[in-house]
Amino acid sequence: MQRRAHGLAALLMNAIRLGLFLYCLGAASAAVAAEPSRVLILTGADPSQPAAFVQIRAIRSMLDAELPGSTEVYLDSIDGFRFGDEDLTQTFQALMQKKYKGQHIDLIIVLGTHAADFVLQYRETLWPGTPVLFSSVTDSWMAQHTLPPGIAVLPFPTDVSQTLAVAQALQPRARRLVVVGGVSDVDKEMIGRVVRAANREPGYWASVEQWEGLGLGELKKRLAGLGKDDVVIYTTIYRDREGHRYFPYQLVQPMVQASHAPIYGWYSTYVEGGITAGVVYDLAGNGTNTGKAAVAILKNGGTFTNVALPAMPARCVANVAELERFGLSVASLPPDCQLVNFPPSIFREYRGTMLTLVGVLLAQALTIVALLAQRRKRRDAEAESAARGSELARAARFAAAGELSASIAHEVGQPLGAILSNADAAELLVTSPHADVGELQEILSDVKRDALRANDVVQRLRALLQKQSIVFAPLPVDTTLRESLPLLEPEARRRNIRIDTQFAAGDLEVMGDHVQLQQVLLNLAVNAMDAMHESAPANRVLTLVTRPAGEGMEIAVADRGSGFRVSCPEQLFEPFYTTKPHGMGLGLSIVRSIVEAHHGRVSAALRSGGGAEIVVWLPLMKGGYRAPAADDFSATAPDKAAAPASDVSR
Ligand code: ADP
Numbered sequence: 268m269q270r271r272a273h274g275l276a277a278l279l280m281n282a283i284r285l286g287l288f289l290y291c292l293g294a295a296s297a298a299v300a301a302e303p304s305r306v307l308i309l310t311g312a313d314p315s316q317p318a319a320f321v322q323i324r325a326i327r328s329m330l331d332a333e334l335p336g337s338t339e340v341y342l343d344s345i346d347g348f349r350f351g352d353e354d355l356t357q358t359f360q361a362l363m364q365k366k367y368k369g370q371h372i373d374l375i376i377v378l379g380t381h382a383a384d385f386v387l388q389y390r391e392t393l394w395p396g397t398p399v400l401f402s403s404v405t406d407s408w409m410a411q412h413t414l415p416p417g418i419a420v421l422p423f424p425t426d427v428s429q430t431l432a433v434a435q436a437l438q439p440r441a442r443r444l445v446v447v448g449g450v451s452d453v454d455k456e457m458i459g460r461v462v463r464a465a466n467r468e469p470g471y472w473a474s475v476e477q478w479e480g481l482g483l484g485e486l487k488k489r490l491a492g493l494g495k496d497d498v499v500i501y502t503t504i505y506r507d508r509e510g511h512r513y514f515p516y517q518l519v520q521p522m523v524q525a526s527h528a529p530i531y532g533w534y535s536t537y538v539e540g541g542i543t544a545g546v547v548y549d550l551a552g553n554g555t556n557t558g559k560a561a562v563a564i565l566k567n568g569g570t571f572t573n574v575a576l577p578a579m580p581a582r583c584v585a586n587v588a589e590l591e592r593f594g595l596s597v598a599s600l601p602p603d604c605q606l607v608n609f610p611p612s613i614f615r616e617y618r619g620t621m622l623t624l625v626g627v628l629l630a631q632a633l634t635i636v637a638l639l640a641q642r643r644k645r646r647d648a649e650a651e652s653a654a655r656g657s658e659l660a661r662a663a664r665f666a667a668a669g670e671l672s673a674s675i676a677h678e679v680g681q682p683l684g685a686i687l688s689n690a691d692a693a694e695l696l697v698t699s700p701h702a703d704v705g706e707l708q709e710i711l712s713d714v715k716r717d718a719l720r721a722n723d724v725v726q727r728l729r730a731l732l733q734k735q736s737i738v739f740a741p742l743p744v745d746t747t748l749r750e751s752l753p754l755l756e757p758e759a760r761r762r763n764i765r766i767d768t769q770f771a772a773g774d775l776e777v778m779g780d781h782v783q784l785q786q787v788l789l790n791l792a793v794n795a796m797d798a799m800h801e802s803a804p805a806n807r808v809l810t811l812v813t814r815p816a817g818e819g820m821e822i823a824v825a826d827r828g829s830g831f832r833v834s835c836p837e838q839l840f841e842p843f844y845t846t847k848p849h850g851m852g853l854g855l856s857i858v859r860s861i862v863e864a865h866h867g868r869v870s871a872a873l874r875s876g877g878g879a880e881i882v883v884w885l886p887l888m889k890g891g892y893r894a895p896a897a898d899d900f901s902a903t904a905p906d907k908a909a910a911p912a913s914d915v916s917r
Contacts, residue, residue, distance in 0.1 A: 304373045304565045306330065307341045307394075311381030314344050316514045317536045322378060322403065322554030329558025334565065341372075347381025360389045367393065374564055375399045376557060380408040380453070387412065398569045402557040403550075403579075407456060419564070419571045421557055422578035425457075427500070427533065428464040429546035433583060433604075434498045434531045435471075437544060437595045442473035443497045445528070449504030449513070450480035457502035480508035483518060487525035495593045497528035501537065516540055529593050533581070538607060543593065544585040544600070553579040663857050664786055678724050678757040682717035689714045727754055730782065741888055742779045744813055744820060745770040751785040755792050762796055764807040772813035772820050777885040783861045790854040791824035791881050797847065798828025798879060806877070819867065819887050825880040836871040858883070 308326060312319040323342065330338045343366075345359060372394050377383050383404045390399065401420040409420065434441070444465055448458035458477055465475045478489065493499065501522065503515035519540025523530055529543035535550055556577050563574040583604035590597060591610060693710045696702050727750070748770065759766050777784075792809060799807050806827035814821050831839060831846075838844060840859045845852035855871075858881075862869045867885040874880050 303337050303339045304334065305339045305341070305371060306374045306376060306561060306565070307343065307367070307372050308376045308378065309382040309386060310342070310344045311347045311377075311379030311383070311385075312344070313346045313514070314342060317516055318514075318534060318550050319344075319378060321535075321551040322557065325551050325554025326376060326558040326561065329555055329562060333559075333562040338565070341367075345381045345385055347379075347384070356385055356388070359385065360393065363389070363393050372397050373569060374561055376561055377401045378403045378557075380404055383408060383412075387414070398564055398571070400557065400561055400564060402553065405456075407460075419560065419574060419576055421553070421560060421576050423553070424578055424581075425460065425533065425548070426546070426581075427457075427460050427502075428467065429581070429583075430500065430531050430533050430544075431461070431464050433544050433546060433585075433600070434500070434529070436599045436601070437585075437590070438496065438498055438529065439599075441496050441498045442471075443493075444472045444475045445478055445493065445497060445499045446475065446502065447478045447481070447486065447499060447504070447522070448502040449506045449515075450508055451503075451505040454503050454505055455479070461500050461502060480504070480506070482507050482509045482511065483521060486518075487521060490522055490526035490528070490530075493526060493528035495528060499526060499528050499530040501530050501532045501542065523589070529589060529595065535584075538584050538586065541586060541589065541608070543589040543595070544583070544604075546581050547584045549580045549582065556580075660783070660786065660857050660861070663790070663851075663853055666851065675724060675728060675754065675757060677761065678753075679721045682721040685717045686714050686721075689717070724753060727751075737780045737783065739778050739780055741776045742781060742784060743772075743774055743776050744784070744822065744885070745772045745774075747781055747784050748788050748811065748813065748822070751788050754789065758793075759796065759809060762799075762807070763804060764796055764799060764809050767808050767810045769810065769812045769814075772815065775815060775820050776888045777820065777865065777867075778888050779865045779885065783864075787858050787861055787883060788822070788824070790858050791883075794854060794881075795824055795826035795828060795879070798830070799826050801829065802827055802878075816884055819884050822883040822885070823880055825874060825878060827874070827876070827878040830873045830877060830879050831871070839871050840869070855881075 308323060310319050310323065314320060314323055327340055330340060343363065345356075375386060375390075375394060375397055377386050377399060383401055386399055390397070396417070399418040401414075401418060403423050404420065406422065406424050414420070446458050446461045446465075448454045458479060462475055462477060465472050478486065481489065490499065499522075501515075501519065504513055504518055505515060506512050516534065516536035516539075519530075519532070519537050519542060523541040531545045532538075532542045533545045533547055535547050537545070538547055556575075556579070560574050560576055564571060567574065583601050585597070585600055585604050585606055586608045587597070587606050588608045588610045589595075597606065689710045693707060693714075696707055696710070749768075752766070752768070756766060788811070792811070795809050799809070808827055810823070810825040812821070812823040812825070814823075833839060840855045841852075842856040843852040844855075859869050862883050862885070865885050867883060869881065869883045871879060871881050
């Protein structure tokens with residue numbers, strides 16, 4: 268029993284020990300998993316300098332994104348560009364030793380040549396065996412140093428000749444090259460690069476000037492003295508001759524403002540400062556590439572196998588506002604050149620609104636064009652219709668003249684016969700030995716009168732049938748109608764019809780066309796005579812009346828004929844309505860068209876006591892006479908009788 272209890276206690280103890288072991292193991296493995304990768308970024312420049320800052324930020328973003336929560340990033344700066352002359356490296360090395368004592372660093376990222384110098388000298392002392400990634404270390408520095416194993420390099424070429432080529436393309440006539448730089452080592456090296464690149468084209472540049480280490484005041488003065496056919500290349504000024512220290516980008520804006528010549532460079536920070544153009548190195552892009560390479564090295568356990576090390580990306584960039592200031596053409600740039608800093612333009616600022624506006628204007632313009640085209644077509648159609656109507660009216664006059672032809676022939680024949688007999692008589696008289704001169708004169712004056720009478724009828728007929736322009740003119744109605752009587756009277760006589768005229772309009776005038784008003788009277792009078800075909804001789808009276816009526820005057824044509832049987836008298840004026848065996852049914856519709864073209868109206872009514880009366884009302888000239896319009900003639904096509912304007916022939 269005691270042995271069993273002892274065995275149980277031993278088992279329990281073992282279980283507790285196992286539990287404790289497992290717990291410790293878990294804790295230990297958790298501690299191992301939580302160990303972060305430590306990355307030291309060592310920059311040769313002030314880390315707040317934009318060129319360094321954009322790269323550091325891109326590296327950090329890449330590490331945070333790809334290895335979230337498992338990296339610790341430290342940053343130390345040597346600022347050798349500005350403090351390169353003092354021998355601070357040993358002091359700095361002592362500081363680093365103290366700072367990172369007992370700290371395991373997994374990767375050192377070196378930015379710039381000053382940091383590269385330092386790491387090359389002290390790596391084995393400070394961080395033996397730690398992998399190192401070089402970025403932003405110039406190709407000239409690389410050419411002068413041999414690197415030990417354990418250092419990977421992202422190429423950082425600075426091909427200034429590409430920027431020089433852009434300047435030459437934009438300013439083909441320029442022959443004076445000014446190279447601006449400072450007096451620090453890096454500054455001088457950069458100036459040397461540009462001068463060497465310029466000298467690679469012997470004879471191209473008439474002068475290559477090196478403005479080295481000028482103070483800002485002097486520099487601005489000299490830049491203001493340049494012309495727009497000069498080329499300025501700005502390298503870097505970390506230090507000037509007077510001992511002032513700068514970040515090179517800080518001088519860009521004052522230089523651009525002072526300069527009367529375009530300035531070129533190759534740093535993206537210079538583009539932001541307003542230089543004209545250049546083949547620009549993308550420092551942020553280089554930072555991203557550096558971050559990617561760092562992530563790959565850390566994931567690889569510190570080795571460089573399969574780690575991509577791309578060169579710093581570069582692209583042509585041009586400042587549109589500066590191009591415009593110096594009258595340089597965008598077309599001279601390489602086709603893929605990126606354009607920045609467009610001057611403010613309403614089209615660029617409010618692109619959407621402007622596009623909408625342009626769209627609306629375009630739509631409006633199209634509508635206007637369509638409407639104009641439509642109006643043109645309508646006018647053409649109206650003119651065509653008016654011309655046809657005019658032709659129709661003329662044809663109708665021919666028809667009316669045809670109806671009157673027998674009596675007109677008689678009217679002309681009578682004087683011709685009289686002339687003939689008078690000629691016979693004169694002939695006899697002349698051959699007689701006692702010729703009476705007085706009698707002869709009488710005969711000749713009879714001949715003259717008869718000839719004039721025949722000529723008068725022929726002239727009237729000619730005037731009626733002639734093709735001539737429609738002329739709207741002030742027209743005394745009574746006189747105009749009276750002039751048509753000689754054409755009607757012979758026919759009336761032939762038909763044994765008496766014409767009773769009661770012209771009471773006096774000298775009232777309407778604005779109208781002479782021939783068209785006569786045509787109205789002829790049409791109505793012939794219809795009236797037709798209607799009295801079977802009337803008793805006593806009733807055969809054609810009454811023609813004119814009288815004032817309100818703001819106009821009336822012409823009434825009345826007869827004692829058969830009258831009409833239509834329920835609505837309006838029907839008589841419809842085209843092709845006729846009750847006559849050989850009628851065309853166009854006379855009254857032509858009358859209506861002519862009257863409406865004169866802004867008048869026409870109506871038909873039966874007369875008490877038998878017969879019909881057609882009354883035409885026309886506005887008088889005074890009191891707001893309205894000029895005849897095209898529409899008035901074409902509204903009732905095809906039976907239009909008149910044209911609106913004098914340029915339409917009939
Ligand atoms: P058409 O004379 O060729 O028939 P119109 O247009 O001049 O053509 O006349 C149309 C019709 O109106 C005539 O056929 C006739 O029936 C009727 N009409 C016209 N004037 C008179 C009138 N004064 N009396 C009776 N009917 C008339």
